Amino acid sequence: MKRTVYLKTLKNQTRFIQGDEAAASGALFAGCNFFAGYPITPASEIAELMAGELPKVDGYYIQMEDEIASLGAVIGAVWAGGKAMTATSGPGFSLMQENIGYACMTETPCVIVNVQRSGPSTGQATKGAQGDIMQARWGTHGDHEMIAVSPNSIQETFDLTIKAFNLSEKYRHPVIVLMDGEIGHIRERIVFPDIKKLDIVPRKLAQEKCDPFGGMKIPPMIEFGMKHQVHVTGSTHKSNGMRDVSTKEVHDELVRRLCDKIATSRDEIVMFEEKFTNDMEFLVISYGASSRPSKGAVLALRKDGMKIGLLRLITLWPFPDKIIKKCSARVKKIFVPEMNLGQISREIQRFCNVDVIPVSKIGGVPHTISEIVIKIREAVG
Amino acid sequence: MQHRLLKYLRRELLPTVFCSGCGGGTILNLFCHIIDEMNLEPNDIISVTGIGCSSWIPSPYLAVDTLHTTHGRAIAFATGVKIMQPDKKVIVIAGDGDLAGIGGNHLIHAARRNIDLTVFLVNNNIYGMTGGQVSPTTPISIKTTTTPYGNIEPPFKIAELVAAAGGVYVARWTTYHVVQLKKAMKEAIEKIGFSFVEICSQCPTSYGRRIGRHEGIDLLKDFKANAINIKNTSKYKKEELENKLILGKIVEKSRPEFVEGLKQINSKVKIKER
Numbered sequence: 075m076k077r078t079v080y081l082k083t084l085k086n087q088t089r090f091i092q093g094d095e096a097a098a099s100g101a102l103f104a105g106c107n108f109f110a111g112y113p114i115t116p117a118s119e120i121a122e123l124m125a126g127e128l129p130k131v132d133g134y135y136i137q138m139e140d141e142i143a144s145l146g147a148v149i150g151a152v153w154a155g156g157k158a159m160t161a162t163s164g165p166g167f168s169l170m171q172e173n174i175g176y177a178c179m180t181e182t183p184c185v186i187v188n189v190q191r192s193g194p195s196t197g198q199a200t201k202g203a204q205g206d207i208m209q210a211r212w213g214t215h216g217d218h219e220m221i222a223v224s225p226n227s228i229q230e231t232f233d234l235t236i237k238a239f240n241l242s243e244k245y246r247h248p249v250i251v252l253m254d255g256e257i258g259h260i261r262e263r264i265v266f267p268d269i270k271k272l273d274i275v276p277r278k279l280a281q282e283k284c285d286p287f288g289g290m291k292i293p294p295m296i297e298f299g300m301k302h303q304v305h306v307t308g309s310t311h312k313s314n315g316m317r318d319v320s321t322k323e324v325h326d327e328l329v330r331r332l333c334d335k336i337a338t339s340r341d342e343i344v345m346f347e348e349k350f351t352n353d354m355e356f357l358v359i360s361y362g363a364s365s366r367p368s369k370g371a372v373l374a375l376r377k378d379g380m381k382i383g384l385l386r387l388i389t390l391w392p393f394p395d396k397i398i399k400k401c402s403a404r405v406k407k408i409f410v411p412e413m414n415l416g417q418i419s420r421e422i423q424r425f426c427n428v429d430v431i432p433v434s435k436i437g438g439v440p441h442t443i444s445e446i447v448i449k450i451r452e453a454v455g
Numbered sequence: 456m457q458h459r460l461l462k463y464l465r466r467e468l469l470p471t472v473f474c475s476g477c478g479g480g481t482i483l484n485l486f487c488h489i490i491d492e493m494n495l496e497p498n499d500i501i502s503v504t505g506i507g508c509s510s511w512i513p514s515p516y517l518a519v520d521t522l523h524t525t526h527g528r529a530i531a532f533a534t535g536v537k538i539m540q541p542d543k544k545v546i547v548i549a550g551d552g553d554l555a556g557i558g559g560n561h562l563i564h565a566a567r568r569n570i571d572l573t574v575f576l577v578n579n580n581i582y583g584m585t586g587g588q589v590s591p592t593t594p595i596s597i598k599t600t601t602t603p604y605g606n607i608e609p610p611f612k613i614a615e616l617v618a619a620a621g622g623v624y625v626a627r628w629t630t631y632h633v634v635q636l637k638k639a640m641k642e643a644i645e646k647i648g649f650s651f652v653e654i655c656s657q658c659p660t661s662y663g664r665r666i667g668r669h670e671g672i673d674l675l676k677d678f679k680a681n682a683i684n685i686k687n688t689s690k691y692k693k694e695e696l697e698n699k700l701i702l703g704k705i706v707e708k709s710r711p712e713f714v715e716g717l718k719q720i721n722s723k724v725k726i727k728e729r
Contacts, residue, residue, distance in 0.1 A: 080726045108539060129724040134538050134717050139564040143531035146524065146561075150503070150535030153522060154543075158535070176525050298520040299540055301498045303465075305515045307523035316468065316515055317523075 077105075077131035081269040088265050093231045093257040094119035094161075096264055097187050098127065100235025101159050103267065105274055106185070107133035108156035110147035112140055112166060115199050116255040117189040120161035141166035145173040149182050153306055155297045157239065157277075161187035163255075164206055165196065168213070174248055175214030176308040178332060181287065181295075183242035183277065185235065187251040189258035192438045201438025202255020204362055204413040210250050211391050217329050219336035221343060222250040222391040224362040228262035234388070240275040241343060245335055246292055252390060254413065256363035256440055288313025288328065291335045336392055345388035346397055350376060354383030356454065357405045359398070359422055361387040363440050364411045371411075371446035380454070390418070395425045402426030407453060409433050411446050460487040463497060465518045472511065476663075476671025478630035478656030479512045482548075482577060485637050486517060493641055500544045503533040505558060508584045508658070509550035509577035527558030530565045533572050541714045544573065544644060551578040551592040555613045559591070566620035569648045570713040575640065576613060576651065579658035587661035594698070598665055614653040618706040624650035625706040630657060631678040632702060639704065648712050655700060 081103060091099070098120045101109070109124040111117075125135040134151075138144040141162050148158040162170065167188045177184055190206045192198035197205075206213075210222045221241050225231040231253060238249040280286060280294040283302045287293060293313070296304040305315040310325045318324045336343070350372060351357070360368035365386045372384045385401055387394055402408060402422075408430045410419035416432040423430040433449045435441050464487065473479040490497060500519040504510035506526035514523035524532040529547045537545040547554075554562050554576045565572060581599060582588040588601040592613060596605045618625040624646040628636035636654060643650035657663060657674035668674045678700060685703035688696060 076726055083726070108535065110535060129721045130726055132721055134721075136534065136538065136717075138531065138534070139560050142528060143534070143561055143564075146528040146531030147535035147538075149524075150522065150532035150537075151539045152535075153520075154501070154536040154539035156535070156539040172525050173528070298501050298522075298536065299498070299543065303497070303518050303520055305465075305521045305523070307514065308525060309523065316465075 078269060080130045084266040085268045086265060088263060090261050090263055091228060092119060092259055092261050093225070093228050093253055094189065094259065095123050096228045096231040097161065097235045097251060097253065098123035099266070100232040101185065101239070102127055102131055103269060103272060104236040104239035105157045106159050106239065107131065108148065108151040108158035109133070109160065110136045110138050110144040110151070110158070111160050112138055112144050112162065114163045114166045116191055116202065116258045117161045117163045117187065119258070120187060120189070141169040142173060145170045145177070145186065148184050149173060149177055149180070152182050152184050153298050155299065159185040159187065161189065163189050163191045164193045167206055167209065171209075171213040175216060175218065177248040178214065178218045179308045180306050181246035181293075181332070182248065183246050184248050185238045185242055185251060186248060187235070187253060189253045189255055191255050192436065198438040202258065202363060202413065202440070203436065203438065204254050204364065205417070206252065207390060207414065207417040210252055217333060219247075219333050220250065220391040221245065221247055221336060221389075222252045223345070223388060224252045224390050225257055225388075226362050226365045226386065227257070228260070229264050231257060232264055236272065236274070240273070243275040243277050244292075245339065246295065247336060252362070254363045285313035287311055287315045288331065291331065340392045341396070343389055343392055344394045344397070346394050347386040347388060349384040349386075351383035351385065351401060353381050354405055356380065356382040356407050356409070356450070357385060357401055358382065358409045358411065358446070358450070359385045359387065359418070360411045361390060361418065364413050367441040367443045367446055368411045370443035371450065374443060374447050375450060382450070387418070393421055398422055398425045402428050407431060409446070409450050409453070411435070411441050413440065460491060463487040463490050463518055464516050468515055471516060473508070474660045476657065476659040477508070478577070478579065478658070478671070479508060481630045481633065482575070482654060482656065483512050483516055485633060485640060486513065489637060489641055489644065493644065495544065499542070500546060501536055501540065503529045503536060503545060503547045505529040505549035505553035507550040507553050507582070509548060509579070509656070510553060512577065513548050527553050527556065528561065529553065530558060530561040530572065530574065534565060534570055537570055537572055538714055538717065541571070541718070545571070546644065547572055547574045548577065550583070551576060551580065551613065552582045552590045555591045555611050562617065563620040566617050566622040566649045566651070568713040569621055569623060569710055571647055572649055573643045573646075574649070574651045575643075575654055577654050577656045578613065579656045579662055581658055581662040583658045583661040587665060614651065614705050617651045621649065621710070622651045622706060623648035623708050623710060626651075626704045627653040627655065627700070628702050629655040629678040629682065629700065631675045632682065635702070646707070648710065
C-alpha cells in the first residue's frame with residue numbers, strides 16, 4: 075500500500091539524475107523490496123538511494139560486510155518472498171561470482187547491477203570501463219547461461235532495470251545490469267512513469283505442492299513459509315530439490331534444462347537497436363557508453379557520404395548472434411568501439427566472415443567521436 | 456508403529472549419510488526433541504546451512520524449509536531470510552570450517568548487528584568432509600592431513616569470539632552433555648537476538664582416527680574427562696584450565712534487535728499522498 079502511494083506521487087515527474095539513481099529508481103518501480111550491498115565506487119549511489127527510498131515503500135536496506143554476503147542476503151531474501159537486488163563494481167562483482175552460480179543453480183530470480191570500472195584488480199577505481207563483459211558471462215564456474223543488459227542512457231537504465239527484474243522472474247534466473255561508470259555517473263533527464271501502467275512480471279508461485287526444480291522448462295517457485303518444506307541447494311538436485319550428486323542423468327538433465335531455458339528463449343530476450351542499416355556497406359557495433367560516440371561517428375561519416383550503419387546491442391547475454399549474422403552478411407567491415415581490449419569484438423568475429431576491427435580504448439576516458447571516425451577512415455581507406 | 460519424532464524428518468531420505476560414531480546424528484536427534492518439546496510448528500522454522508558434514512544435519516533431513524547455501528555464507532543468506540520473514544525461527548547449523556573459517560566475517564558481523572538468528576556451530580575441530588584438514592579450531596600440535604608436522608596455529612575460542620562481538624546468548628556444550636546441550640539449544644532458540652551455541656562434536660573418521668581415538672565413544676569420553684563447568688572455573692588455576700573444555704552459558708544479555716530496528720525505521724518514514 076505504502077509502495078503504491080509513494081510511487082504514485084512520482085508519476086510523470088521529471089528529474090535530472092545519475093544513472094546510478096536511475097537504476098535504483100527502476101528497481102523501486104519494479105517492486106524491489108530488499109537491497110543488500112557494500113560500498114564501492116562507482117556504484118555506491120545506488121545503495122545510498124536505496125537506503126533512503128526503501129523504507130518509503132516498506133522495503134528493507136542492509137549494508138553487509140562484503141559483496142559475497144550482499145548477494146547471499148539477496149538470495150535468502152528472495153526465497154523468503156522478497157524481490158531483491160544488489161549493486162557493485164568490478165572487485166565486488168568478482169567476489170559475487172560464486173553466489174551468482176548459486177542463483178543460477180537454484181533458479182533464484184534476482185538482479186545484480188555492475189557499474190563497471192577500470193580493471194583488473196583495483197585498477198582506476200573512479201574511472202568507467204566495459205571490462206567485465208566476459209566475466210558477466212563466464213565468471214562463475216560450471217556450465218550455465220546468463221542474461222545481461224547494457225543501457226546507454228539514464229532513461230534506458232531506469233527502463234532496463236525494470237526489464238531485468240521482469241526477465242529474472244520470467245526465467246527464474248539472475249539478471250545482470252551491466253552499466254559502465256560513465257552511464258552510472260552522468261546526469262540526464264528522466265520522466266518517471268505511471269506505476270499502474272508498468273508491465274511487471276509477477277513471480278510464478280506453485281499453487282499446490284509440486285516439484286520446484288524441474289518437471290518443466292521453468293518450474294514455479296515454492297517460497298519459504300508456504301508450508302511445503304522446500305529444500306534449496308546449490309548441489310546437483312532432483313526436480314523435488316533433494317540432493318543427488320552421484321547420478322549422471324540427474325546432473326545432465328538439470329544443467330541442460332538450466333541452460334536450455336535461456337538458450338531456447340534467445341529471441342524473446344535479445345534486444346538491440348539498428349540505425350542506417352538499410353544501405354550500409356560498413357557497420358559499427360557498440361553498446362553502453364561507447365555506443366554514444368559511436369552514433370556520433372556514424373552520423374559524421376554518413377554526412378561525408380560513407381554508407382555506414384549502427385547496431386547497438388542492448389542485450390549482451392544471451393549474445394545477439396542472429397542479428398549480427400544477418401547484418402554482417404551485407405557489409406565489408408565491422409568496427410567495434412568498446413572500453414576494453416576487444417571482449418565483444420572477439421565474440422562478434424565468431425559469428426561473421428568479414429573483418430571485425432576492434433576500436434578499443436582503455437584508461438578511463440570514453441572514446442571521442444573523432445577517434446572513432448579516424449580509425450574507421452584509416453581502415454576503409 | 457513409527458517413532459513419534461519421525462514426523463519431523465524427511466523419512467524417505469533416511470538413513471543419514473553420517474559415519475558411524477559421528478556426532479551429527481545426536482544433534483539431529485536433539486533437534487527433533489526440541490521441536491517436539493517446545494511445541495514448535497515445523498513450518499515456522501527455516502533452517503539455513505553452509506557446506507560440510509555439519510550442514511548436512513538439517514539439510515535435507517529436517518522436514519522444514521531448508522536453505523543449503525554456499526560454503527561459509529549461511530549467516531549471510533539467513534540475514535536476508537530473517538529480514539523478509541521475521542516471524543520465523545531462522546536457525547543456522549554449520550561447522551567450524553564453515554562458520555569460524557571461511558564464514559568468520561559473517562559470524563562476527565551478524566553478532567554485532569544482533570539480528571535474531573540462532574546459530575549452532577558444530578565444532579569437530581577439523582574439515583571432516585574434505586578428509587581431515589586443519590581447521591581454525593584444531594588444537595595446537597595436532598597432526599592433520601595438512602599439518603603433518605603438527606598444527607602451529609592456536610585455535611579460535613569461537614564462542615568467546617561471538618560473545619565479544621556482541622552475541623546476546625552464547626553457550627558451549629558437547630554431544631556428551633546432551634541434557635545440558637538440549638537446554639542451551641532451547642534457550643538459544645527462544646532468545647531474541649543473535650544467539651549462539653558451540654556444540655563440540657566428535658568426528659572419529661577424519662579427526663579421532665589421527666589422534667588415537669578411533670571410535671566416536673573415545674572422543675565422547677574425552678569430552679567428559681576434559682569438561683569443566685564455567686561456574687566452577689574459579690576453583691582452578693589458569694594453567695589448569697588450559698586444554699580443558701569450559702562448558703556452560705558464557706553470555707546472556709539483552710540489547711536492541713536488528714530487524715526490529717529496520718521495522719521501526721519503516722514505521723517512522725511517512726509518505727504524503729499528493
